[in-house]
Amino acid sequence: MKQPSKFRLAGKQQVAVFIVSMLLPLSSVAAAQPSADSNAEQVQRGEYLARAGNCMGCHTTRGGKPYAGGRELVTPFGKFITPNITPDSETGIGHWSEEDFWQALHYGKGRDGSYLYPVFPYTEYTKVTRQDADAIFAYLRSLMPVTQTNPPHKITPPYDNQFLLFLWRTWYFKEGVYEPDDSKSEEWNRGNYLVQGLGHCNACHTPRNVWGASQDDKLAGGEIMGTYWYAPSLISQREAGMGEWSVDEIAKLLSTGVTDHAVTSGPMATIVRQSLQYLSTKDMRAVAVYLQSLGEKRSEESSRKIPPMPERVSRYLALGEPVYVKHCQGCHGKSGEGVPGVYPPLAGNRSVTMTSPLNTIRSVLYGGFSPATAGNPRPYGMPPFQHIIRDHEIAWVVSYIRNAWGNLGSLVSPEDVDSSRGNEF
Amino acid sequence: MKFIVFILLAMGSGLINAQEPVSPLVPDTLEQRVKPCTICHGDEDRAGRDAYYPRIAGKPAGYLFNQLRNFRDGRRYYQAMAILLENLSDEYLLEIAHYFSSLKYPYPEAAANTLSPEETQTVETLIHSGDPERDIPACSACHGKALMGVKPFIPSLLGLPHAYVAAQFGGWRNGGSMRGQIPDCMSEIARKLSQEEVNALTVWLPAQPITAEPAETEILTTELTQRCQTTLSGEGFTR
Numbered sequence: 001m002k003q004p005s006k007f008r009l010a011g012k013q014q015v016a017v018f019i020v021s022m023l024l025p026l027s028s029v030a031a032a033q034p035s036a037d038s039n040a041e042q043v044q045r046g047e048y049l050a051r052a053g054n055c056m057g058c059h060t061t062r063g064g065k066p067y068a069g070g071r072e073l074v075t076p077f078g079k080f081i082t083p084n085i086t087p088d089s090e091t092g093i094g095h096w097s098e099e100d101f102w103q104a105l106h107y108g109k110g111r112d113g114s115y116l117y118p119v120f121p122y123t124e125y126t127k128v129t130r131q132d133a134d135a136i137f138a139y140l141r142s143l144m145p146v147t148q149t150n151p152p153h154k155i156t157p158p159y160d161n162q163f164l165l166f167l168w169r170t171w172y173f174k175e176g177v178y179e180p181d182d183s184k185s186e187e188w189n190r191g192n193y194l195v196q197g198l199g200h201c202n203a204c205h206t207p208r209n210v211w212g213a214s215q216d217d218k219l220a221g222g223e224i225m226g227t228y229w230y231a232p233s234l235i236s237q238r239e240a241g242m243g244e245w246s247v248d249e250i251a252k253l254l255s256t257g258v259t260d261h262a263v264t265s266g267p268m269a270t271i272v273r274q275s276l277q278y279l280s281t282k283d284m285r286a287v288a289v290y291l292q293s294l295g296e297k298r299s300e301e302s303s304r305k306i307p308p309m310p311e312r313v314s315r316y317l318a319l320g321e322p323v324y325v326k327h328c329q330g331c332h333g334k335s336g337e338g339v340p341g342v343y344p345p346l347a348g349n350r351s352v353t354m355t356s357p358l359n360t361i362r363s364v365l366y367g368g369f370s371p372a373t374a375g376n377p378r379p380y381g382m383p384p385f386q387h388i389i390r391d392h393e394i395a396w397v398v399s400y401i402r403n404a405w406g407n408l409g410s411l412v413s414p415e416d417v418d419s420s421r422g423n424e425f
Numbered sequence: 426m427k428f429i430v431f432i433l434l435a436m437g438s439g440l441i442n443a444q445e446p447v448s449p450l451v452p453d454t455l456e457q458r459v460k461p462c463t464i465c466h467g468d469e470d471r472a473g474r475d476a477y478y479p480r481i482a483g484k485p486a487g488y489l490f491n492q493l494r495n496f497r498d499g500r501r502y503y504q505a506m507a508i509l510l511e512n513l514s515d516e517y518l519l520e521i522a523h524y525f526s527s528l529k530y531p532y533p534e535a536a537a538n539t540l541s542p543e544e545t546q547t548v549e550t551l552i553h554s555g556d557p558e559r560d561i562p563a564c565s566a567c568h569g570k571a572l573m574g575v576k577p578f579i580p581s582l583l584g585l586p587h588a589y590v591a592a593q594f595g596g597w598r599n600g601g602s603m604r605g606q607i608p609d610c611m612s613e614i615a616r617k618l619s620q621e622e623v624n625a626l627t628v629w630l631p632a633q634p635i636t637a638e639p640a641e642t643e644i645l646t647t648e649l650t651q652r653c654q655t656t657l658s659g660e661g662f663t664r
Contacts, residue, residue, distance in 0.1 A: 062507075063498025257512075273512045331451075331460075342451045366505065367461050371512035378517055380457065383464035384505050 039138065046139025049132050052283070053125070053198035054275035055140075058082045068092075068146040073119055074226030077212060078155035080119045088145035101137040102130060107175060115165040117155075118173070123214065127178040127197035172213035191290025194283060195219075199275075204231035204267065219294060223358070228422050229266045230356040235294050239354045242288075243295025250288035255279065256375030260340035262349075263370045265363055273371035306408060316411060320400025323393050327385065328401070336405045342380050347405035357398055357412045361420040364394050391417040455524045461509055462521070479589045485639050486519075486526035487577030487659045493518040502596075515661050532584045538632035540625055548629040551622060559617050567649055571637035572630075575645075577664065578657050583633050591627040598623070610653040 050056070059082045061070045069084040084092040093101070096111060103109045108122035116122060125133075158164060178197055180189040195201050206214045207222035221233030221240070232239035242250050253259045257272040264272050279287065309317075331343040338345030346352050352360050369381035385394065391414040398417075402409030451457055465478040481489060495501035497510035497518070510518070538545065550556075552572070555563035565572060567579055574581035582590075597615035615623070650657060 061499070063500055269512045339450045366508045368509060368511075369461065369513055372514040372517045377514065378455075378458060378520070379513075380451070381459075381461040381509070383461040384509060385464075386505065387465060 042135050042138045043142045044139075045132075046135035046137070046142075048278070048280075049136050049198060050139055051275055051278040052194060053128075053136070053200065054271060055085070055136070057271070057274050059085050065146045065148065067140065067143055068148040068150075070148060070150040075119055075212065076225070077117075077119075077159040078153060080117060080153045080155070081150050084146065084148050084150055085140055086143045086146040086148075087141050088147050091147050091149045092145060093140065094145060096137075098134055098137050101140075102133050105133050105136075106130075106177075108169065108173065115162055115169060117153075117165065118168070118212065121200040121203045123173055124197055124200035124202050126173075126175050127193065129177055132198070168211060168213070172211070185289070187286045187289050188293060190283065191286035191288070194279075194287050195290055199287070201234070205234050206231075223356070224267060227267060228358065228420060229362065230354075230358045231267070232351065232354060232356075232359075234291060235296055237296045237298055237350075239350055241295035242291050243293075243297045245292060245295070247285060247288045247292055250291055251281075251284045252375070254287065255284050256373050257371040258341060258376050258379065261345060262351075263344050265368055265370070266359060269368065269371040273373060277371075277373040277375070313411065316396070317400050317403050320396035320398070321404075323389065323397040324400055324404075327389065328397065331382070336401060336407075343382075346401045347407060349407075353402055353407045353409040355410070357402065357409065357416060358420050360398050360402070361394065361412065361417050364398060365417070365421065455520065459521055459524065462525075465505075466525075476586055477588045477592070479585050480530075480532075481525045482528035482530040483639070484526060484580055485574050485576045485578060486522045486664070487662050488574065488580045488656075489522035489525055490519050490662050491578065491656070491659050493522060519662065532635040535634045536587060536628075536631040538629065540628055540632075544621075544625045545629065547622065548625045551618075551626065552629075561614055561617050562649060562652075567645060567653065569640040569643055571640065572633070573635070573637045574639040575643050576639050576641055577662065578659060581639055582630050583635050585631060587627055587631045590630055591623075594618075594623045594627060609655065610649075611656075613652075 056066055058071055058073065059067050059069045061068075064070055065086075067084070067086050069082040071082045073080045073082065086092040087094045089095055093111075100111045104111070104116060104120075105122060105125045105128060107126070108116045108118065108120070110116055178189075178193045180186075181192070184192075201219060202214050204224045205219040205221055207220055208214055208225070212225070219234035221231055221236065223229070224231050233241060235241045237243065249259050249261075253262055253264065254272060254276045256277070257264045257269055263269075276284070276287075328346075332338050332346050333343075336345060336347035336349075338347075363382060365384065365386045367382040367384035370376065370379040372379055389397075394417045395412045395414045399411045401407065402412070462481075466481050467478070492501060493510060493513075494515065496503060496506035497513065499507065513521075540548065551561065552564045555561045555566065564582065567575070568582050569575045569579070572582045593611075594615050597609075597612040600612060618626075645653075645657075
């Protein structure tokens with residue numbers, strides 16, 4: 001019974017194909033439609049992926065033309081100037097082919113075959129699939145070309161040597177597209193792909209050795225090169241490990257910049273604004289699932305014994321209390337409890353108590369708003385105190401909040417405050 | 426497909442809005458949201474009385490909006506402002522600009538005029554007539570007859586602290602204040618003034634009593650409109 005109907009169907013299809021092929025010569029525009037559509041879809045996907053990778057974050061100067069490069073990235077190895085990646089043929093990547101782009105993203109090689117410096121995170125981008133790389137390239141090709149010549153890198157000798165770079169690569173660069181772990185869910189794998197690949201979270205959230213190489217793909221936290229900010233560990237319970245958070249809360253923090261208990265600040269606020277808030281709900285969830293799996297679970301032994309406080313230390317801490325009452329209490333509360341979703345709590349806040357006091361000191365010095373995002377378009381903020389109170393008062397108050405209300409952290413000196421200044425602005 | 430995406434987006438934003446922080450402990454006002462600004466720029470009691478930070482209350486909204494974006498985008502250089510504004514959107518900056526523009530705080534008492542009669546004469550000539558020979562326009566030609574600015578883009582010159590006015594002249598003359606804005610009319614004009622004239626202006630301006638509001642409209646000459654076009658345009662500005 002089935003056979004004849006199949007034949008009939010085949011017959012209909014043949015007729016349809018015949019009719020379409022008859023129309024082809026008449027209307028080449030209509031015939032080109034499917035491929036144009038798929039190209040538009042590829043460009044759209046590329047735009048989304050370029051956001052996820054925050055290409056714009058580095059390849060745009062403050063207030064400059066998007067993707068036209070020119071931003072200075074300061075490292076211990078010299079000053080790198082990001083290139084123009086708009087399709088301008090003279091000053092951008094107008095002459096590049098899909099293959100050239102793949103060579104750069106996947107192998108860290110320039111169009112002329114030279115080795116690229118890992119300040120361009122090809123060490124992470126190598127995990128990106130060819131299909132995604134091609135989509136990003138198609139998107140970049142679709143941009144309006146911008147003629148903008150950027151100054152050359154100022155690399156400190158001997159790091160300007162390609163042979164040294166070759167050695168570095170041999171040692172530290174592992175080429176290869178992300179390979180899914182079949183023992184884990186599809187969602188977890190997607191999150192891993194986004195975090196370790198395009199998202200290149202590793203570029204900041206990892207300690208680097210003296211040669212500037214990330215310590216494998218563990219997101220164990222580290223000071224961000226050239227920024228005077230500390231990117232906390234995404235594993236440790238004492239830093240920003242999210243093992244005890246719900247997936248929803250992680251996703252909310254990363255897509256809106258704020259939750260009841262936490263706000264993003266410094267470079268992370270910028271990443272949320274420029275990149276993470278644009279991730280689809282599904283991708284953001286995948287990222288959250290993966291990050292949650294990285295985080296340590298709270299262990300019983302983690303309740304630390306607090307040694308009795310020497311008299312000298314409690315006297316030093318007491319200096320901070322009046323400063324807190326005068327300048328901080330109004331928003332953060334009498335007991336450092338904060339206001340959910342508006343002003344973060346300081347009691348029990350791991351970014352206050354973690355080993356590096358850098359971020360807390362900088363928040364006091366420079367203040368800041370949480371990022372304006374679709375989910376939190378009119379953020380509240382913290383005033384800068386660099387003009388209001390002196391370094392020793394900042395040292396007192398930071399020491400105080402690191403040790404009040406059950407918090408426990410090292411003391412901060414006025415020298416620590418002074419050495420936390422400075423940035424790219 | 427697009428329609429489905431739109432529905433999903435609408436649902437998503439609905440969810441997010443439902444979660445938007447609302448706290449009985451903190452007023453849901455712009456006044457509360459801009460606390461980071463008023464710690465330096467002052468509230469009702471202090472506006473314009475600080476030694477350095479300029480009064481922003483009551484300044485024309487378009488001017489404030491342009492300056493907020495200039496600070497954020499690195500066209501006007503001041504580190505504290507650049508860091509503070511880095512992650513704010515145009516929409517929010519516009520709202521903040523309108524908020525400060527709408528504030529009607531009392532002005533501080535005028536400072537003492539310590540200039541000699543000759544110096545005062547020199548300044549008043551520059552203010553009302555400029556110096557056509559050096560191609561210096563009268564200050565009042567752009568900033569309004571009362572020097573209180575012109576809505577929406579031109580700032581007032583009165584009610585500002587001496588140190589702030591002096592720092593702006595210094596910035597314009599050294600090219601440090603506004604980076605990359607061409608044509609930048611105030612840099613060009615400030616460079617044509619002598620140091621003595623600048624010094625006298627920075628004493629005279631804070632010594633003027635304030636008797637008017639920013640002007641609604643005063644038509645600029647075509648030449649000045651051309652010369653100061655970056656100041657007079659505000660992409661994305663709405664009243």
